[in-house]
Amino acid sequence: MADGGGGAGDLLSALPDDVLHLILLRLRSAAAAARTSVLARRWRSLWTTLPELRFPAVTDLARVTAALLSHDAPLLHRLELCSHDPAPHEVAAVLHLAARSLAGKLLLDIVMRKKRNPVAAAAAGIGAAFHIPCFRKATEISIRFAYLTIRLPPFGVFAKLSVLRLTRFRLDDSQCDHLGDIVSSERLVKSAIRSKTLLTVGLFELEELQQLTISAPMLRTLHLVHCLDKRAVRAADISAAALEKLGWIGLCDWNSVHFNVIQHLKRLDTLNLSVYGPPNLVDS
DSSP, rough: OEEEETTOOTTTSSSSSHHHHHHHHHHSSSSHGGGGGTOOOOGGGGGGOOOEEEEESSOOHHOOOHHHOOOOOEEEEEEEEEESSSSSHHHHHHHHHHHEEEEEEEEEEEEEOOOOOHHHHHHTTBBBEEEOOOOOOOEEEEEEEEEEEEEEOOOOTTTTOOOEEEOOOOOOOOOOSSSSSEEEETTEEEEEEEOOSOOOHHHETTTTTTTEEEEEEEEEEEEESSSOSOSSOOOOEEEEETOEEEEEEOOOOOOOGEEEEEEOOOOEEEEEEEEEOOOOOOOO
Protein backbone atom coordinates (compact mmCIF):
# COMPACT_ATOMS: atom_id res chain seq x y z
CA MET A 1 0.00 0.00 0.00
CA ALA A 2 1.58 3.26 -1.13
CA ASP A 3 1.61 6.33 1.11
CA GLY A 4 0.48 9.83 0.12
CA GLY A 5 4.00 10.87 -0.83
CA GLY A 6 4.34 8.15 -3.42
CA GLY A 7 6.37 5.85 -1.20
CA ALA A 8 5.99 2.10 -1.09
CA GLY A 9 5.30 1.63 2.60
CA ASP A 10 3.19 -1.42 3.53
CA LEU A 11 0.83 0.13 6.06
CA LEU A 12 -1.25 -3.04 6.41
CA SER A 13 1.74 -5.10 7.50
CA ALA A 14 2.48 -2.51 10.16
CA LEU A 15 -0.67 -3.49 12.04
CA PRO A 16 -0.23 -5.59 15.22
CA ASP A 17 -0.55 -9.37 15.02
CA ASP A 18 -3.93 -9.56 16.73
CA VAL A 19 -5.44 -7.22 14.12
CA LEU A 20 -3.87 -9.18 11.26
CA HIS A 21 -5.23 -12.37 12.81
CA LEU A 22 -8.74 -10.90 12.62
CA ILE A 23 -8.19 -10.23 8.92
CA LEU A 24 -6.97 -13.78 8.24
CA LEU A 25 -9.84 -15.30 10.23
CA ARG A 26 -12.21 -13.64 7.76
CA LEU A 27 -10.88 -15.97 5.07
CA ARG A 28 -12.80 -19.18 4.53
CA SER A 29 -9.99 -21.67 5.18
CA ALA A 30 -6.53 -22.20 6.62
CA ALA A 31 -5.27 -22.77 3.07
CA ALA A 32 -6.49 -19.33 2.02
CA ALA A 33 -4.82 -17.81 5.08
CA ALA A 34 -1.55 -19.60 4.24
CA ARG A 35 -1.59 -18.18 0.71
CA THR A 36 -1.21 -14.67 2.14
CA SER A 37 2.42 -15.63 2.85
CA VAL A 38 3.31 -14.40 -0.66
CA LEU A 39 2.22 -10.83 0.14
CA ALA A 40 5.29 -9.84 2.13
CA ARG A 41 7.85 -11.20 4.56
CA ARG A 42 5.71 -9.92 7.44
CA TRP A 43 2.91 -12.30 6.39
CA ARG A 44 5.09 -15.33 5.69
CA SER A 45 4.35 -17.28 8.88
CA LEU A 46 1.51 -15.23 10.28
CA TRP A 47 -1.09 -17.90 9.53
CA THR A 48 0.80 -20.41 11.70
CA THR A 49 -0.10 -18.40 14.81
CA LEU A 50 -3.84 -18.23 14.14
CA PRO A 51 -6.02 -19.30 17.09
CA GLU A 52 -8.51 -20.96 14.73
CA LEU A 53 -8.01 -23.29 11.75
CA ARG A 54 -10.69 -24.28 9.25
CA PHE A 55 -10.36 -27.04 6.65
CA PRO A 56 -13.60 -27.28 4.61
CA ALA A 57 -14.08 -30.10 2.08
CA VAL A 58 -10.54 -31.45 2.44
CA THR A 59 -9.51 -34.37 0.24
CA ASP A 60 -5.84 -34.61 1.24
CA LEU A 61 -5.49 -34.93 5.01
CA ALA A 62 -1.71 -34.99 4.67
CA ARG A 63 -1.92 -31.24 4.08
CA VAL A 64 -3.93 -30.82 7.27
CA THR A 65 -1.29 -32.80 9.17
CA ALA A 66 1.44 -30.58 7.71
CA ALA A 67 -0.49 -27.46 8.68
CA LEU A 68 -0.89 -28.64 12.27
CA LEU A 69 2.81 -29.48 12.47
CA SER A 70 3.57 -25.93 11.33
CA HIS A 71 1.13 -24.35 13.77
CA ASP A 72 3.07 -22.30 16.33
CA ALA A 73 0.33 -20.82 18.50
CA PRO A 74 0.46 -22.11 22.09
CA LEU A 75 -3.25 -22.93 22.00
CA LEU A 76 -5.73 -23.74 19.26
CA HIS A 77 -9.16 -22.41 20.15
CA ARG A 78 -11.12 -23.83 17.23
CA LEU A 79 -10.53 -26.59 14.68
CA GLU A 80 -13.02 -27.27 11.89
CA LEU A 81 -12.49 -30.19 9.53
CA CYS A 82 -14.72 -31.66 6.84
CA SER A 83 -13.35 -34.52 4.76
CA HIS A 84 -14.74 -36.98 2.21
CA ASP A 85 -13.82 -40.67 2.33
CA PRO A 86 -10.66 -40.33 4.43
CA ALA A 87 -8.60 -43.30 5.59
CA PRO A 88 -8.91 -43.85 9.37
CA HIS A 89 -5.16 -43.56 10.01
CA GLU A 90 -5.16 -40.13 8.34
CA VAL A 91 -7.97 -38.91 10.58
CA ALA A 92 -6.18 -40.35 13.61
CA ALA A 93 -2.97 -38.48 12.74
CA VAL A 94 -4.84 -35.18 12.48
CA LEU A 95 -6.77 -35.67 15.72
CA HIS A 96 -3.72 -36.69 17.75
CA LEU A 97 -1.85 -33.59 16.60
CA ALA A 98 -4.84 -31.38 17.36
CA ALA A 99 -5.34 -32.88 20.82
CA ARG A 100 -2.00 -31.46 21.97
CA SER A 101 -3.03 -27.82 21.70
CA LEU A 102 -6.81 -27.69 21.27
CA ALA A 103 -8.33 -25.67 24.08
CA GLY A 104 -11.70 -24.85 22.61
CA LYS A 105 -13.99 -26.25 19.92
CA LEU A 106 -13.58 -29.31 17.69
CA LEU A 107 -16.00 -29.55 14.77
CA LEU A 108 -15.40 -32.73 12.77
CA ASP A 109 -17.51 -33.89 9.83
CA ILE A 110 -16.58 -37.09 7.98
CA VAL A 111 -18.61 -37.67 4.82
CA MET A 112 -18.65 -41.09 3.17
CA ARG A 113 -19.92 -41.93 -0.29
CA LYS A 114 -22.87 -44.31 -0.16
CA LYS A 115 -21.61 -46.50 -2.98
CA ARG A 116 -17.98 -47.57 -3.03
CA ASN A 117 -16.16 -50.60 -4.37
CA PRO A 118 -15.58 -52.78 -1.27
CA VAL A 119 -12.16 -53.95 -2.49
CA ALA A 120 -10.98 -50.38 -3.07
CA ALA A 121 -12.41 -49.30 0.27
CA ALA A 122 -10.58 -52.07 2.13
CA ALA A 123 -7.32 -51.23 0.36
CA ALA A 124 -7.67 -47.60 1.46
CA GLY A 125 -8.47 -48.61 5.00
CA ILE A 126 -11.97 -47.16 4.77
CA GLY A 127 -14.37 -49.02 7.01
CA ALA A 128 -11.85 -49.55 9.81
CA ALA A 129 -12.29 -47.83 13.17
CA PHE A 130 -11.36 -44.19 13.71
CA HIS A 131 -9.21 -43.58 16.78
CA ILE A 132 -10.31 -40.66 18.94
CA PRO A 133 -7.70 -39.23 21.36
CA CYS A 134 -8.48 -37.55 24.66
CA PHE A 135 -9.02 -33.82 24.24
CA ARG A 136 -8.24 -32.76 27.80
CA LYS A 137 -8.77 -29.03 27.19
CA ALA A 138 -11.61 -29.14 24.66
CA THR A 139 -14.71 -27.20 25.68
CA GLU A 140 -16.92 -28.30 22.79
CA ILE A 141 -16.84 -31.43 20.62
CA SER A 142 -19.16 -31.92 17.67
CA ILE A 143 -18.53 -34.96 15.49
CA ARG A 144 -20.43 -36.63 12.66
CA PHE A 145 -19.06 -39.90 11.36
CA ALA A 146 -21.70 -41.12 8.88
CA TYR A 147 -22.27 -44.34 10.86
CA LEU A 148 -18.58 -45.19 10.94
CA THR A 149 -16.97 -47.02 13.85
CA ILE A 150 -14.83 -45.14 16.34
CA ARG A 151 -12.40 -46.27 19.01
CA LEU A 152 -12.34 -44.16 22.15
CA PRO A 153 -9.27 -43.40 24.29
CA PRO A 154 -8.54 -46.10 26.90
CA PHE A 155 -7.92 -43.46 29.57
CA GLY A 156 -8.12 -39.73 30.14
CA VAL A 157 -10.75 -37.23 31.21
CA PHE A 158 -12.38 -34.54 29.10
CA ALA A 159 -12.18 -32.17 32.06
CA LYS A 160 -13.14 -28.92 30.30
CA LEU A 161 -15.91 -30.28 28.07
CA SER A 162 -19.17 -28.33 28.29
CA VAL A 163 -20.81 -29.10 24.91
CA LEU A 164 -21.02 -32.56 23.31
CA ARG A 165 -22.74 -33.37 20.01
CA LEU A 166 -22.53 -36.86 18.51
CA THR A 167 -24.11 -37.79 15.18
CA ARG A 168 -24.26 -41.06 13.26
CA PHE A 169 -21.47 -43.18 14.65
CA ARG A 170 -20.83 -46.59 16.16
CA LEU A 171 -18.42 -47.65 18.87
CA ASP A 172 -15.90 -50.41 18.34
CA ASP A 173 -17.14 -53.80 19.60
CA SER A 174 -14.26 -54.15 22.06
CA GLN A 175 -15.20 -50.98 23.95
CA CYS A 176 -17.98 -50.41 26.42
CA ASP A 177 -16.97 -47.58 28.69
CA HIS A 178 -13.84 -45.87 27.44
CA LEU A 179 -14.48 -42.14 27.39
CA GLY A 180 -13.42 -41.38 30.92
CA ASP A 181 -16.40 -40.26 32.97
CA ILE A 182 -18.16 -38.67 30.00
CA VAL A 183 -19.62 -41.37 27.77
CA SER A 184 -19.90 -45.12 28.01
CA SER A 185 -21.66 -47.22 25.45
CA GLU A 186 -22.19 -50.75 24.23
CA ARG A 187 -22.16 -50.22 20.49
CA LEU A 188 -24.64 -47.42 21.09
CA VAL A 189 -27.43 -49.88 21.95
CA LYS A 190 -26.91 -48.81 25.55
CA SER A 191 -25.35 -45.44 26.21
CA ALA A 192 -24.50 -43.49 29.35
CA ILE A 193 -23.30 -39.92 29.75
CA ARG A 194 -21.95 -38.86 33.12
CA SER A 195 -20.36 -35.48 33.58
CA LYS A 196 -20.17 -32.70 36.15
CA THR A 197 -19.22 -30.05 33.56
CA LEU A 198 -21.38 -30.62 30.48
CA LEU A 199 -23.82 -27.79 29.76
CA THR A 200 -25.15 -28.98 26.38
CA VAL A 201 -25.63 -32.47 24.96
CA GLY A 202 -26.92 -33.34 21.50
CA LEU A 203 -27.45 -36.88 20.23
CA PHE A 204 -28.57 -37.19 16.63
CA GLU A 205 -29.79 -40.15 14.56
CA LEU A 206 -28.32 -42.93 16.70
CA GLU A 207 -30.66 -45.48 15.21
CA GLU A 208 -29.66 -48.50 17.29
CA LEU A 209 -29.91 -46.75 20.65
CA GLN A 210 -32.31 -48.54 22.99
CA GLN A 211 -31.22 -47.45 26.44
CA LEU A 212 -29.95 -44.03 27.49
CA THR A 213 -28.69 -42.84 30.86
CA ILE A 214 -27.67 -39.25 31.49
CA SER A 215 -26.35 -37.94 34.78
CA ALA A 216 -25.25 -34.33 34.41
CA PRO A 217 -26.08 -31.93 37.25
CA MET A 218 -24.95 -28.83 35.30
CA LEU A 219 -26.71 -29.73 32.03
CA ARG A 220 -28.80 -26.86 30.65
CA THR A 221 -29.70 -28.03 27.13
CA LEU A 222 -30.46 -31.53 25.83
CA HIS A 223 -31.33 -32.40 22.22
CA LEU A 224 -32.37 -35.94 21.24
CA VAL A 225 -33.14 -36.34 17.54
CA HIS A 226 -34.36 -39.74 16.31
CA CYS A 227 -32.38 -41.68 18.87
CA LEU A 228 -35.05 -43.88 20.45
CA ASP A 229 -37.39 -44.38 17.52
CA LYS A 230 -37.44 -48.17 17.22
CA ARG A 231 -40.51 -49.63 18.86
CA ALA A 232 -38.87 -52.00 21.28
CA VAL A 233 -38.44 -52.28 25.01
CA ARG A 234 -36.12 -49.48 26.08
CA ALA A 235 -35.54 -47.02 28.87
CA ALA A 236 -34.23 -43.49 29.22
CA ASP A 237 -33.15 -42.31 32.65
CA ILE A 238 -32.20 -38.64 32.64
CA SER A 239 -30.94 -36.92 35.76
CA ALA A 240 -30.32 -33.24 35.01
CA ALA A 241 -31.64 -31.04 37.77
CA ALA A 242 -30.56 -27.81 36.06
CA LEU A 243 -32.11 -28.66 32.65
CA GLU A 244 -33.75 -25.62 31.06
CA LYS A 245 -34.24 -26.62 27.41
CA LEU A 246 -35.28 -30.06 26.10
CA GLY A 247 -35.58 -30.88 22.41
CA TRP A 248 -37.03 -34.36 21.73
CA ILE A 249 -37.66 -35.11 18.07
CA GLY A 250 -38.93 -38.59 17.31
CA LEU A 251 -40.96 -41.28 19.03
CA CYS A 252 -41.28 -41.52 22.78
CA ASP A 253 -42.79 -44.10 25.13
CA TRP A 254 -43.27 -42.09 28.30
CA ASN A 255 -43.74 -45.32 30.28
CA SER A 256 -40.04 -46.05 29.80
CA VAL A 257 -38.68 -42.49 30.05
CA HIS A 258 -37.77 -41.17 33.48
CA PHE A 259 -36.73 -37.60 34.23
CA ASN A 260 -35.27 -37.00 37.66
CA VAL A 261 -36.41 -33.50 38.64
CA ILE A 262 -36.74 -30.93 35.85
CA GLN A 263 -38.37 -28.09 37.76
CA HIS A 264 -36.18 -25.54 35.94
CA LEU A 265 -37.38 -26.55 32.46
CA LYS A 266 -38.28 -23.43 30.46
CA ARG A 267 -38.58 -24.74 26.90
CA LEU A 268 -39.73 -28.00 25.32
CA ASP A 269 -39.29 -28.51 21.57
CA THR A 270 -40.92 -31.47 19.84
CA LEU A 271 -41.51 -32.51 16.24
CA ASN A 272 -43.36 -35.61 15.06
CA LEU A 273 -43.59 -36.66 18.68
CA SER A 274 -45.71 -39.80 18.83
CA VAL A 275 -46.59 -41.13 22.24
CA TYR A 276 -47.14 -44.86 22.20
CA GLY A 277 -47.61 -47.61 24.70
CA PRO A 278 -50.46 -49.79 25.98
CA PRO A 279 -53.93 -49.18 24.47
CA ASN A 280 -55.17 -47.42 27.61
CA LEU A 281 -52.28 -44.94 27.66
CA VAL A 282 -53.54 -41.42 28.29
CA ASP A 283 -51.54 -38.40 27.18
CA SER A 284 -50.21 -36.42 30.10
